[in-house]
Each structure stands twice: as structure tokens, then as C-alpha cells.
Amino acid sequence: MRMNKLVTALVAAGAMVAAGPGLAQDIKLGVVAGMSGPGTSYGIGIRQGAEMAVKEINAAGGIKGRKISLVVVDDASNPAQSVSAMQRLVSDGVDLVVGGWGSSQVLANMEVAERAGLPYIVVGATNPKITTDKNKWTYRVIFTDSVQAEQIAEAAVKRLGMKRIAVIHDANDYGVGNRDIFLASLKKLGVEPVVVVPYQTADKDFTAQLTRIREANPDGLAIFGTIPAAPAIMNQARDLGIKARFIGTGGLANENLMTLAPKASEGTVLTTYFHEDVDPEARAWADRYVKEFSGGSQPPRPVLAAWEYRAIKYIAAPCLEQAGTDKEKLRQCFANWKGKLFSVPGEAYFDKTGQLIQQSVLVEVGNGNFQAFKGK
Amino acid sequence: MFGQLVIGGFATGCIYAVVGLGFTLVYRTLRMVNFAQGHVFMAGTFLGLVIAERMHLPALPLLLVVGAVAFGLGMVLERFVFRRLYHNHEVFIVGSIGLGIVLMNGVRVFFPEPVPFPKVFGSEVVQIGTARFQEAYLWVVAATLILVVLLHAMFTYTRTGRALRAVAADAEIAGAVGVNVKRAIGLTFGLSFAVAAIAGVLIGPLYFVSFDMGDMVGLKAFSAAVFGGINSIPGTILGGIVIGILENLAGGYISSAYKDLVAFVILLLMLIWRPTGLLGRETPVKV
Amino acid sequence: MGSALTRWLVAGSALLALLALPAVAPQYVVHISNFVLIYTLPVIGLGFLTGFTGRVSLAQGALFGTGAYTTALLTTKFGWAPIATLVPSVVVTVVLAVALGGAAVRLAGLYFVMATIGIQQIVWLVLMNWIELTNGPQGVRSIPSLGAWGYSFETPQQFYFLALGLALVSYVLAKRVIKSRLGLFLRALSDDQLAASSVAVEVGRAKVTALALSAAWAGAGGFLYAHYVRYIHPDMFGLEPSVLFLVMSMFGGYRSVEGMILATAVLESATEYLRPFGEFRMIAYGLVLLLGMMFFPKGILTLFRRRAATSAAGSSA
Numbered sequence: 001m002r003m004n005k006l007v008t009a010l011v012a013a014g015a016m017v018a019a020g021p022g023l024a025q026d027i028k029l030g031v032v033a034g035m036s037g038p039g040t041s042y043g044i045g046i047r048q049g050a051e052m053a054v055k056e057i058n059a060a061g062g063i064k065g066r067k068i069s070l071v072v073v074d075d076a077s078n079p080a081q082s083v084s085a086m087q088r089l090v091s092d093g094v095d096l097v098v099g100g101w102g103s104s105q106v107l108a109n110m111e112v113a114e115r116a117g118l119p120y121i122v123v124g125a126t127n128p129k130i131t132t133d134k135n136k137w138t139y140r141v142i143f144t145d146s147v148q149a150e151q152i153a154e155a156a157v158k159r160l161g162m163k164r165i166a167v168i169h170d171a172n173d174y175g176v177g178n179r180d181i182f183l184a185s186l187k188k189l190g191v192e193p194v195v196v197v198p199y200q201t202a203d204k205d206f207t208a209q210l211t212r213i214r215e216a217n218p219d220g221l222a223i224f225g226t227i228p229a230a231p232a233i234m235n236q237a238r239d240l241g242i243k244a245r246f247i248g249t250g251g252l253a254n255e256n257l258m259t260l261a262p263k264a265s266e267g268t269v270l271t272t273y274f275h276e277d278v279d280p281e282a283r284a285w286a287d288r289y290v291k292e293f294s295g296g297s298q299p300p301r302p303v304l305a306a307w308e309y310r311a312i313k314y315i316a317a318p319c320l321e322q323a324g325t326d327k328e329k330l331r332q333c334f335a336n337w338k339g340k341l342f343s344v345p346g347e348a349y350f351d352k353t354g355q356l357i358q359q360s361v362l363v364e365v366g367n368g369n370f371q372a373f374k375g376k
Numbered sequence: 377m378f379g380q381l382v383i384g385g386f387a388t389g390c391i392y393a394v395v396g397l398g399f400t401l402v403y404r405t406l407r408m409v410n411f412a413q414g415h416v417f418m419a420g421t422f423l424g425l426v427i428a429e430r431m432h433l434p435a436l437p438l439l440l441v442v443g444a445v446a447f448g449l450g451m452v453l454e455r456f457v458f459r460r461l462y463h464n465h466e467v468f469i470v471g472s473i474g475l476g477i478v479l480m481n482g483v484r485v486f487f488p489e490p491v492p493f494p495k496v497f498g499s500e501v502v503q504i505g506t507a508r509f510q511e512a513y514l515w516v517v518a519a520t521l522i523l524v525v526l527l528h529a530m531f532t533y534t535r536t537g538r539a540l541r542a543v544a545a546d547a548e549i550a551g552a553v554g555v556n557v558k559r560a561i562g563l564t565f566g567l568s569f570a571v572a573a574i575a576g577v578l579i580g581p582l583y584f585v586s587f588d589m590g591d592m593v594g595l596k597a598f599s600a601a602v603f604g605g606i607n608s609i610p611g612t613i614l615g616g617i618v619i620g621i622l623e624n625l626a627g628g629y630i631s632s633a634y635k636d637l638v639a640f641v642i643l644l645l646m647l648i649w650r651p652t653g654l655l656g657r658e659t660p661v662k663v
Numbered sequence: 664m665g666s667a668l669t670r671w672l673v674a675g676s677a678l679l680a681l682l683a684l685p686a687v688a689p690q691y692v693v694h695i696s697n698f699v700l701i702y703t704l705p706v707i708g709l710g711f712l713t714g715f716t717g718r719v720s721l722a723q724g725a726l727f728g729t730g731a732y733t734t735a736l737l738t739t740k741f742g743w744a745p746i747a748t749l750v751p752s753v754v755v756t757v758v759l760a761v762a763l764g765g766a767a768v769r770l771a772g773l774y775f776v777m778a779t780i781g782i783q784q785i786v787w788l789v790l791m792n793w794i795e796l797t798n799g800p801q802g803v804r805s806i807p808s809l810g811a812w813g814y815s816f817e818t819p820q821q822f823y824f825l826a827l828g829l830a831l832v833s834y835v836l837a838k839r840v841i842k843s844r845l846g847l848f849l850r851a852l853s854d855d856q857l858a859a860s861s862v863a864v865e866v867g868r869a870k871v872t873a874l875a876l877s878a879a880w881a882g883a884g885g886f887l888y889a890h891y892v893r894y895i896h897p898d899m900f901g902l903e904p905s906v907l908f909l910v911m912s913m914f915g916g917y918r919s920v921e922g923m924i925l926a927t928a929v930l931e932s933a934t935e936y937l938r939p940f941g942e943f944r945m946i947a948y949g950l951v952l953l954l955g956m957m958f959f960p961k962g963i964l965t966l967f968r969r970r971a972a973t974s975a976a977g978s979s980a
Contacts, residue, residue, distance in 0.1 A: 038586065040489040079802050080896045088938070091691045104801055108894045111804060171633070171792075172800040199632060200791065201800065202592075204583045207384040208627030208635060211377050228490040228584050239501055240380070241508045260492055260584060409773065460957040465773045466719040467960040470913060473906055474952025481945040595784060595902075602777055633792040637785060644781035648766045651774045 026069040027062075027325060029054065029316070030094035031308070032085045032109060033101040033124065034077030038201070038228055041256040042101050045304025046124060047072055048293050050098065052305065053312035063320045077101070079108040086112040095325040096120070098311050101304075102226075103127035103173035110138045119330045121316060123307040126250055127177040131355040137327075139334045139354040141311050145177045147360055148249040148271040152222070153185035155269060155362060155373075156247050162220035166213045166244065167196040168206075168233060169224035170251075178224035178249055194218050201229060206236050213237070218244045226251040231261035238264045245269070253303045258368045268365040269373055274306035274343045275361050277372050281342035285309070303370070310341045379507040381624040387513040387582075389620020390520040392639075393613040394575040395597035396604075397527070398568035400612045403601070404544040405564045408468045410458070412476035413572055414594015418587065419479050420446055420573025421580045422487060428494045435496045435515065442577050443570040450569030451562045458565060476590070484587040493580035516578045523571060524613055531609075540564060544607075592636070599643035605656025614654065681827060685820040693819045695935045699928045700826035701887045702911065706923050707837050708880025709912040716849055716873045717772060722764070722779040723908045725786035726878050728900025729756045730885025732790060735803040735895050745809045749886050756882025757875045759786070768870040783905050790897035802896035809890045822891055829887060830924075833880065837920050840876065849873055910952060916961065 031050050033043035050070055058067045071094050075082035082105035089097055090112060097113060100106040101124030110130060113120040114137050122130060122140040126148060131140050156162045167182065169175035179196065186193060194216040197209040210233070213221065221237065221244040223230050230252055237244075246268040253272040257265050276286035286302045289309070293300040315337055323329035338349040341358075348358045362373040398413045424442045427433060433441065453475075461471040497512035531537040542550035543560040551557045583589075596619060604615025619639050627635035646653060685693050705727045713719050733755045734748040763785070767778035790797050797803070808817045809825060816822045840846050848869055889895050911930055915923030933951075937944035 036484065036488045037588070038490060078896075078898060079800075079894070080899045083892060083894050084938075087694070091689075091694070104896075107804060108802060108896070111894060170800075171794060176801070197632060202588075203632075204589065205384070205388065208381065208624055208632045211380045211628050214380075215377055228586070232584055239508060239510055241501075241503075256489075260490070407773070409777070457953070457957065461960075463960045465776065466713075466909070466913065467956045469719070469721075469776060470906065470910055471953050471956030474949045474954075474956065477949030478946055478953065479949075481943075481949060484945075485943075591902075595780065598777075599781070633794075634788070637788045637792075640781045640784040640788070644763070644767070644778055644785065647770060647774055647778045647781065651770055 026067050027320060028071050028092065028094040029068050029312070030089035030092070030097040031070060031072045031099035032075055032082060032089060032097060032105075033099050034105070035072075035074040037076040037078070039077030039102065039226065041227055041254055041301060042124060042304050043074065043077070045254075045301035046099055046101060046308045048289075048300065049305030049308030050312060052289060052292060053309045053317075057313065057317050063317060068317075068320075075105055075109070077105065079104045082106075082109040083112055085109065090116045090118060094118070095320075095327070096316065096330060098308065098316050099123060100125055103130070103177060106130055107173055110135065113137055117327055119327055119334065121311050121334070123311050124304065125174075127173045128181075129173070129177070131353040133353060135354055137331055139350055139356070141315070141356045142250070142273055142307050143358055143360050144355065145174075145181050145249065149178045149181035149224075150185045151271050151360055151362065152247050152249055152269070153182050153189065156220055156222070157186070157189045157191055160220065160245065160247070160269065162245070162247075163191070164194045164216070164218045165191065165220045165222060166216055166218035167193050167222045167224070168209055168213065169196070169198055169222075170201050170226065170229065171198045172201055174226065174251060175224045178251075182222060182224070193222075199225070199229065199233075201226070203229060204232060206233050207240070209233075210237050210240050210242060214240055214242050218242075220244050221246050223248045224251065227254050227256045228260060231257050231265060234261040234264035234268070253363075253370070255299065255301050255303065255370075258365060259299075262368060265365045266367075270363060270365075271360045272303060272363050272370060273361075274303050275363055275370060275372060276302065276343070278343040278345065278361060282306075285342055306343060314339060314341055377506075377628060378625075379505050380509075381628045382621055383504070383507045383509055383513065385621035385624030386617060387509070387516045387620070388579075388624070389600075389617035390516050391575050391579050391593065391616070392597045392600040392620055393616025394520055394523060394578075395572050395593060396601035396612040396616050397523075397609065398572045399598055399601040400606055400609055401564050401568045401571075404607045405540065405547075405561055406462070408462070408465060409472075409598070409606075410565075410568065411469055411472040411594070411598075412479060413472075413568065414590035414592075414597065415476040415479040416446070416450075416569050416590070417572040417576045417593055417597075418585075418590030419483060420569075420576030421493070421585045421589065422483050422576075422587075423573060424577035424580055425491070425493055425585060428496055433496075438496055439519070439574055439577055443574045446573030447566040447570040450566040453569075454562045454565035476594075480587050480590065487585075487587055490584035490586035493585050495581045496577075497581055499581075510582060512578075512581045516582075519574065519578055520613070523574070524609070527567075527609065536560075536563065596636075596639040599639040602651075602653055603642050603646050605653030608653065608655040608657065611653050611655030685823050690819060693823050695932055697819055697822055697826050697891060698935075699931045700823070700830040701884055701891065702908070702927050702931060703830050703924050704833055704884030704887065705881040705908045706911045706915070706927050707833060707920060708877035708884070709908050710915075710920065710923050711837075711840065711849075711880070712873050712877035713909075713912060716768075716870050718768065718775045718870070718873075719772065719909065720764075720779040720877065721776060721902065721905045721909060722760075722783040722786070723877070723881050724900050724902065724905030725783045726756050726760055726881035727885040727888065727904065727908070728790060728895075728897070729759050729786065730882030731889040731895050731900065732797060732803070732885075733882070734886045735806045735889045736797070738807055739803055739805060745807055745890055746811055749883065752886040753879050753882040756885065757878045760878030760881075761871060761875055764874055765871050768874055769867060780902070783902055787897055787901050790900065797897070800897065802894055803889075804894050806889050806893045806895065808893065816890075826887060826891075829883070833883070834920060834924070837880075841920070845869065845872065906952075910955075914955060914959075 033046045035043040054068045054070055071092055073085040073088055075085040086109035096119040098121045100122040103125045106122050106125035120138045123142055126145045128144045128146045169179040195213055223233055248270045252270045276283045289302050290300045319330055319333035323333045341348055344358045348356050351357050363370040364373040395417045402410045420442055428438055461468040497515040500511045501508055502511050531541055539555045540560050542555050543557055547557050600616035600619045601612045605611030623635045623638040626638050705723050709723050730752040733752040737743040737748045738745050763782045791799055808815050816825045911927045912923050915926035
């Protein structure tokens with residue numbers, strides 16, 4: 001009887017081992033993000049960025065003749081599945097991971113990477129707890145909530161002149177992290193929020209929260225959350241008669257925001273990771289990217305693809321050239337990396353905690369697009 | 377604030393009521409619970425989405441077409457799938473859960489992300505006192521009312537309706553007096569699928585639709601049916617509306633975190649206190 | 664079939680094969696085997712409840728989670744040593760199950776299922792929303808691995824032996840319970856409710872005992888799970904795992920502990936193997952459930968192993 005169990009397991013394992021694509025000497029680059037379920041639009045952008053970068057690198061001869069092969073795993077934007085996804089990447093023997101979207105997912109899956117000694121560049125999670133003095137193998141390129149939430153707080157008070165700010169936030173790490181930093185920044189600026197309410201990522205109806213917010217009569221509503229909750233909140237808020245201007249951080253930096261809330265999202269001010277007007281290379285890349293990925297079943301999402309692309313092309317690839325696939329040498333290469341990346345003003349480098357130091361960009365939603373934020 | 381919460385809750389409550397009707401209809405006839413019901417509701421929404429986008433049907437024809445298609449699907453599935461699950465409760469439950477999973481992930485293949493539903497019921501915002509809401513809410517309430525009236529009329533005045541009631545009361549005797557029991561059961565499933573799908577189209581324009589929207593709604597509609605009386609149609613309607621309003625009030629006044637808890641606490645308490653529900657009649661065998 | 668010697672030989676060689684597994688199989692197989700071993704606990708627990716009282720529960724996932732959260736919070740928030748949390752995990756789970764479900768056990772079959780759905784959802788919602796206690800959707804991270812006297816069960820291979828040991832212990836215990844007076848009485852309950860109800864007072868208490876037993880096994884399984892995956896989140900303990908545990912116990916045929924273990928192994932391996940196929944994996948899973956119930960309502964494995972099952976059940980009577 002228990003022999004059956006053993007046989008079944010062995011057969012399953014054998015089939016899995018046999019099914020891996022790619023040649024033995026390929027460099028295996030793992031990507032984990034949510035490509036199904038609510039967070040799909042973010043994950044697809046990341047995957048597109050990875051595909052574009054890897055295609056260009058391989059077309060130019062690869063890394064010292066070796067091609068990069070992508071191993072993409074979907075975690076459905078779910079922390080529990082993200083842990084399994086990372087474990088799969090570890091079992092598959094990838095050389096490094098560039099990806100990771102969602103603070104709760106990354107906080108969970110980075111533990112697997114740390115235990116396995118796997119170099120991991122995070123492109124899509126902004127909670128400050130990801131890069132501290134505890135992580136040895138995890139590096140992060142996207143800026144943190146400490147930077148973003150503070151910047152949007154300042155913009156709200158000093159540039160937009162908001163006095164009665166309400167906050168609605170996701171109850172996960174992303175929402176809570178942003179809320180805490182935002183409120184602390186507001187306090188430093190001498191402002192108290194009028195009401196702070198949470199919601200769960202999967203919520204669809206926000207009448208209860210928004211009714212309370214409406215009672216508080218705010219002139220600004222900070223939304224710390226992601227698609228699809230954020231546009232739903234915006235639509236429902238406007239339906240309820242809330243006229244406050246929306247502000248937020250990187251969770252809103254997704255083209256789908258304007259697709260799902262075409263009218264309600266107008267005028268939203270947010271911090272973002274990428275904007276094509278920052279410098280000419282950014283514009284050139286954005287045009288190339290949109291051309292490559294238009295016409296598919298998914299519209300192109302330059303904002304999310306940008307970090308994945310830049311991390312692979314300008315950080316991972318040069319380090320792979322220099323250090324090969326030895327994990328410890330790769331790690332050290334990241335630690336010492338410095339350079340210029342498009343759409344990032346000035347030079348960028350990783351600090352002691354593995355965080356890429358850089359400035360963020362403020363944009364405003366106008367005419368269904370992200371436009372540079374000019375002042376009011 | 378109270379008015380806003382009550383009106384919003386009333387509309388979602390109507391949805392729970394209508395989907396819950398599906399549970400009630402099947403339970404009355406078969407004494408079984410169909411756990412695919414929530415996902416049928418979701419499938420109905422997507423069916424409506426596809427038809428609305430391809431054929432640009434206005435509201436009423438859309439509802440009728442979706443209802444008719446769902447009705448047919450319900451009868452077909454009863455004949456080939458559900459009929460094989462009648463052995464005992466757990467077989468039916470697990471089997472219907474499996475069907476629900478297939479439905480949900482089948483839709484997921486085509487629609488992995490949440491998408492907006494066309495505003496077939498108009499996009500004006502209506503104001504009553506301090507409460508503002510989409511005009512689609514009015515459609516939800518009106519449709520629920522009409523549906524209940526139609527069903528009541530059917531069960532009371534038509535031969536088919538009376539046949540269904542006979543089968544629900546006692547299938548053996550109904551069969552003995554010449555009612556085609558198998559067809560009656562098929563019709564019941566058809567009806568339960570149709571109402572769920574219609575509820576799906578009604579709620580579509582109010583929120584983004586996604587493949588996972590049926591899960592929670594199904595469970596809450598189930599709670600509503602049990603609460604009001606899973607073998608009582610008016611009970612189910614009442615249960616749905618009460619749960620819809622109560623959970624909105626709890627979310628607004630106590631904490632949005634525990635809004636979903638309302639339905640399930642009510643479910644558990646009602647089962648412990650009075651399993652037949654508020655308006656139910658049958659005495660369960662308690663051993 | 665039936666010579667005691669043959670049975671001992673089969674069991675012995677199976678045991679040897681199990682012990683040798685980590686040495687010969689790739690890491691991923693050991694990893695899956697660990698999950699199989701962990702899951703046998705809540706599945707056997709469910710077998711107690713369903714097979715011996717005729718009550719189906721869809722709350723086992725929540726109870727599994729209660730055990731997991733108890734140990735996770737005690738070790739991460741209060742610094743308890745992992746070993747010390749096994750008993751509290753089991754106790755908390757049993758107390759919760761009896762508190763919420765005790766009153767419901769007297770309900771007839773279908774109504775009891777409904778009640779367990781309520782319990783499942785309530786526990787899941789509390790795990791998700793009582794953020795001060797459970798961290799809600801952030802989950803509990805950095806759960807320590809199990810260890811004693813300087814040795815820790817950290818890698819999948821190390822953990823395997825611990826899990827195997829505990830699974831064996833629970834297997835032996837389960838067979839003991841089945842053969843005991845309680846087990847006989849519980850099976851009589853399920854076979855003929857009316858006859859058994861002639862001893863009415865005993866019936867109620869026996870049912871609650873069965874519920875408590877099933878909760879204890881679930882809590883112990885949760886304890887193991889938390890210290891293996893080292894990160895837990897409320898979504899791991901929702902309706903989906905409850906259904907999975909129920910299906911594993913149904914496919915195995917409730918009365919046969921071996922059957923349930925085998926069903927767990929097959930289903931878990933299958934779902935892991937299908938993982939790369941995304942949505943299609945879930946469609947396949949749904950079809951397995953649906954078709955399994957349509958064509959093998961009494962348990963797939965009992966079809967092939969009818970003789971073994973009857974002889975096992977018969978000899979333990």
C-alpha cells in the first residue's frame with residue numbers, strides 16, 4: 001500500500017525533472033509575480049519587461065556566449081502561493097531571481113531566498129521592512145514607501161494645500177506601511193487626518209468605508225492600495241458625492257487605473273516609478289516597449305515593465321558578465337553596483353541594506369494618461 | 377449615513393436574496409445544496425458581459441436572454457451531471473463544489489483580470505435625501521420584486537408550478553399521481569440557474585466583475601437562505617435583504633473589517649437555534 | 664490475502680522504502696512527501712468525524728489553521744520554544760471546535776455541514792481581520808523550525824523524518840481509537856442512528872468526543888505545517904483546504920485509515936505535479952472532484968481495494 005505512494009511520488013518527480021526547458025549551460029533567471037487573479041496587470045508588465053530585456057541580451061550574444069533563459073512563476077498575488085513559487089524557483093536551480101511584486105508576497109518569499117542563499121532583486125514591493133540589516137541576498141531597486149509616502153504627504157500639504165485629508169488603505173503590508181509613514185509625515189507637517197479606514201484587498205464594495213469618509217468632509221483622499229480596489233474606490237467615491245482630490249503612491253502607478261476609472265481618476269496625484277518624460281532614453285525605451293507589446297491580448301504597461309527591464313539589463317546582466325553565476329560573487333557585485341538608469345535622475349547605487357537610492361517622480365492623471373505633475 | 381448604508385445594503389441584499397432563491401428551489405425539491413450556485417451567478421455576469429459587448433442588447437432583452445441561456449444550461453447539467461450526484465449529501469456537495477471550481481477557472485482562462493461591465497442600466501446617479509447611488513440599484517430592487525412576483529404566480533397558478541410544489545412536498549406521491557418528477561427536477565435546476573444568472577447581470581454594472589466574485593456571494597446567499605428558511609421562498613428573500621442591510625450597517629458603524637462576519641455568525645446562530653430558519657416549516661430529523 | 668506474515672512483510676518493506684526516500688529522491692519529491700505526511704493528520708481527523716458519526720465537516724481547514732496560528736503566534740510573539748507549543752495548539756483547536764461546533768453536532772447531517780461552513784468562514788474572517796492578534800493579511804513570518812537539544816528539523820530531508828515519525832504515531836493511534844470501545848460505539852452511531860439513540864445521553868457526548876478528536880488531529884497537523892512552511896497566512900486555511908481534506912478522506916473511504924493516507928498521497932502529488940499548468944490545474948482539480956463524485960461516490964480506492972478494506976475493517980472489529 002505504501003509502495004503505491006512511493007511509486008506515485010517518484011513518477012511525478014521524474015516527469016517534472018524531465019519537463020524543464022532550456023539547455024544545461026543557460027543562465028536561469030527566475031521571475032515571480034502575480035500573473036493571474038486581481039494583480040495580473042502588474043505581473044504582466046513585469047513579465048513583459050523581463051522578456052524584452054532577455055531578448056535583447058540574448059540577441060546581442062548573451063552573457064559571454066551563454067543565453068539567459070527565463071523561468072517565470074505565477075504567484076497570483078497571494079503571499080502563501082508566493083512562498084511556494086519561490087520554493088519552486090529554488091528547486092529548479094535558478095541562478096538568481098529578478099522580480100517579486102507585492103509587499104506581503106515579497107516579505108514572505110524573500111525568506112525562502114535568504115535561506116537558500118539565492119540572489120534576489122526585488123522590483124515591485126515597497127515596504128521598508130524588505131531591506132533592513134537582516135537581508136543578505138535580497139536587493140531592491142524600486143524605492144520604498146518611506147520615500148514615497150513622505151513625498152506625497154509633503155506634496156499634499158505644501159503644494160496641493162490640503163487641510164482635511166482622509167486615508168483609506170489596504171490592510172496588507174503595502175497599505176499599512178504606507179499609512180504609517182504617511183501619517184507620521186503628516187504629523188511632522190502639523191496636520192492630522194480626518195478619518196483613517198482600512199479595507200481588505202478582495203473587497204468590492206466600499207460603501208461602508210466611503211460613507212464614513214463622506215461624513216468627515218475631506219478635501220483630499222489618500223488611497224493606499226492597488227488595482228482593482230483603487231479604481232473601484234475612486235468610482236464609488238465619486239458616485240457617493242465625495243469631491244476630494246485623490247492622492248496615492250506607487251500602487252496606483254498602473255495604466256489600468258485609468259481604464260477602470262476613466263472619469264474618477266482624473267486629477268489624481270501620485271508618486272511613480274517611471275515616466276517617459278524624465279529623460280530622452282526613457283522616452284526612447286518607452287516607444288520601443290510600446291511598439292513591441294502592442295496588439296497583444298494585454299495592453300502594454302511601461303510603468304511596471306520599466307523596473308524589471310532596467311534591473312535585468314543594467315544591473316543583473318553586467319554582474320553576470322563580471323561575476324558569472326557564482327551566487328556569492330553575484331551578491332557582492334550587486335552590493336557594489338553604481339550607475340545611471342533611464343528615468344532616474346542622477347546616479348543610483350545600493351545602500352548597506354540593499355536598497356537602491358534614487359529620487360522619485362510625481363505624476364498626475366490627466367486626459368487618461370500619467371502626466372508630469374506641474375504644481376497644482 | 378444611515379440612509380446611505382441601508383439603501384446600499386438593500387440592493388446587495390436583493391442580490392443575496394435572488395441567488396439564495398437558487399439554493400432554496402433546489403433544496404425544496406431535492407433536499408440537497410448546490411454549491412456551484414455562487415459560480416453560476418458569476419458565470420451569468422460574464423455571459424451578460426459577452427452578450428452586451430457583442431450584441432449591444434439593452435437592459436431588458438439582456439436579462440431575458442441571459443436568463444434563458446442559463447435556464448437551458450441548468451436543465452442540461454441536471455440531466456447529465458447533477459443526476460449522478462444524488463447518492464448522499466456529501467457526494468452532492470463535493471461534486472457541486474467541483475463543478476463550481478471548473479466554472480470559476482474556466483472563466484478565469486478568458487478573463488484573468490477584473491473588468492468593467494457596460495452600464496446597461498444607465499449611469500445616472502440618483503439622490504434621495506443624503507443617500508446617493510447609481511440608478512442601477514433601482515433596477516436591482518425592481519427586478520427582484522418582479523422576479524418574486526412572477527415566481528409566486530407561477531407556483532400558485534400554473535400547472536407546472538403546482539407540479540414543482542408537489543414534487544417538493546413529496547416526490548414519491550407526486551410521481552404516483554402522474555407528475556413527471558424527473559422533468560420537474562430539471563425545471564427546478566433550470567430556474568435556479570436562471571435566477572442566479574439574472575442576479576449576475578443585475579449586479580454587473582455596479583462593480584468590476586471578476587472570476588472570483590461568485591465565491592463570497594454564493595456563501596452569503598446560502599447563509600441568507602438558511603437564515604430565512606432554506607425551504608421557504610419568502611424567507612430566503614427576507615433573509616437576503618436583512619443580511620445585506622445588517623452587514624452594511626455593521627461595516628459603517630462598527631468596523632469595515634468585520635462586515636463579512638455578519639452573514640456567517642447569523643448562519644451559525646440560526647442553525648443552532650432554529651435550523652429551519654425564520655420562516656421555514658419543515659422539522660429536520662435531529663438524532 | 665490475510666496471512667499475518669504477508670502483512671508484516673508488506674508493512675516492513677513499505678516502511679523501509681519510506682525511510683530510504685530522502686536518500687534517493689530529489690528534493691522536490693521529499694518536499695511534497697512532507698506535505699502528504701502533514702496532511703494525513705487532518706484527513707484522518709476528518710475520518711473520525713465523518714466515518715464514525717456520519718457528519719461531514721467543511722471546517723477542518725479552519726481548525727488546521729487554528730493549530731498553525733496558535734503555534735506561530737506563541738513562538739513568534741511570545742518566544743515560546745516550538746516543542747512546547749504542540750499541546751497548546753491541540754488544546755486551543757479542540758476548545759474552539761467544541762465551543763463553536765458542540766451545539767451543532769446534534770443537527771442532522773446536512774444542517775451540520777451548513778454549520779461547519781459557518782464555522783469555517785468565521786474562523787477565517789477572524790484570522791484575516793483581527794489584525795492585532797494575527798497580523799491579518801500580512802501573515803505570520805519567520806516562524807522558527809522545530810528542534811530539540813541543538814538539533815533542528817530545518818531542511819526538507821530533516822523534517823521528513825520528524826513528519827514520518829509523527830504520521831506513524833498518529834496512524835497507530837488512529838487504529839487504536841477505531842478498535843476501542845469509543846470507536847465501536849461511534850461506528851454504531853453512524854450505521855444506525857435510531858438504534859444507537861436508544862442510549863441517548865451517550866450519543867450526544869460521543870458525538871462531541873468525535874468532534875474533539877477530529878479537531879485534535881487537525882490542530883496537530885497545523886502545528887507541523889506552521890513549522891515547516893515557516894510563513895502562514897489566512898488564505899491557507901480557508902474553504903479550499905477544507906474541501907481538499909474532505910475530498911481526501913472521501914476518496915479514501917472513511918473507514919479505512921490506509922485508504923485515506925493513500926488518497927492524500929495521490930491527490931497531493933497530483934496537485935503539485937499539475938502546478939505549472941496554472942488555471943488548467945484548477946480546472947483539472949475541479950473535474951477530478953466532480954467526476955470522482957459522479958462515478959466513484961463511495962471512494963475511488965475502495966473500488967480497487969475492496970477486499971483489503973473489508974478485511975482490515977473486519978479484522979479490527
